[in-house]
Amino acid sequence: MAQHLPIKIGLSQRFPCSYLDEQEEQLLVILDPLCYTPQGFEALLQHGFRRSGEQIYRPHCPSCTACESVRILASEFTPSRSQKRKLNKVKEFAVHVSHFERPEYYPLYERYINERHSDGSMYPAERSQFESFLLCKWMNIAFIELWHQERLIGVAVTDVMPNSLSAIYTFFDPDYEALSLGSVMILKQIEHAQKLAKDFVYLGYQIDDCRKMRYKLQYRPAQRLRADAWIAVE
Incomplete structure (x- = not known):
């Protein structure tokens, strides 16, 4: 390479x-x-x-x-029946997009890491870890927020480039886990890409032998990079 x-x-x-x-x-x-x-x-x-x-x-x-x-072809994407059901469950929730970090983000991130990923390398959560992992001075970052009334329940940290978005990390309130917020926030990122007329939403790396990573193939049409060539996800 x-x-x-x-x-x-x-x-x-x-x-x-x-x-x-x-x-x-x-x-x-x-x-x-x-x-x-x-x-x-x-x-x-x-x-x-x-x-x-x-x-x-x-x-x-x-x-x-x-x-x-893996990247989603945003302009061609239409949610599946299952994805529409997930979106319907949060239809009364508000979505806001901020281009600046809010004080509410870190406490939500800390809860998410400490309650849902206590067996991972990011546990225990620390403020310095949050900043060094997610924030970036040279990138245009959109913080896509999901609110239930006055309560912030999810944040998708998303890089914004001329022709694409890149999903960096999503964290959410563990009390709302039953709403499949990880999937919901990807769908909200795709919606944001469509509003901005972006070509792609990059989801990071797919590892077929890792169960935790397989969710990325649920969003179609999509492409995966194999041997330096983008091919359609079948």
Whole structure:
């Protein structure tokens, strides 16, 4: 991959994979400061890169190619019957879009991590972790909020680029887990992309052998990046 991009790229050390047992993970990291713009990042998204905090990376593992980027064709998307039912359950809830971090976000994030992901690498939640993972000075970020009356119950952190959106992370109130808010917030991101006339919504990496990641293939039409070519999700 590195030889096709005329930019400076670094290679991380190997460390245990967060998704597949007995696998090691290694990352390509973009070092060229000229890439750290919404336009530069969007070009790299097309080659399978992602953003975490201020850093742009992509997996470059020694013996595994399981991570495949997935993107939804936003302009062609129509929700399925199941997805319409999920949206119908929150039809009375309000959606707001902020381009600035609100004080309400971190307490919601902290509850979400500590109650739903206490067995994960992000537990326990910390303010510094929240900022270094989700916030970014050089990116246009939309915080897509879901409100139940006066209560903030979900936030989808979404990067906004000229032709696409990139879903970075969603966190929500565990009390509303029965409403499938993870799926609802993806659908709200797609709706936002359609309002802005964006071509794609990037969902990050699909790993077929990881049960937690399979939800990303429920949104069609979509494409996955395989061997540096975007192919339709069947």
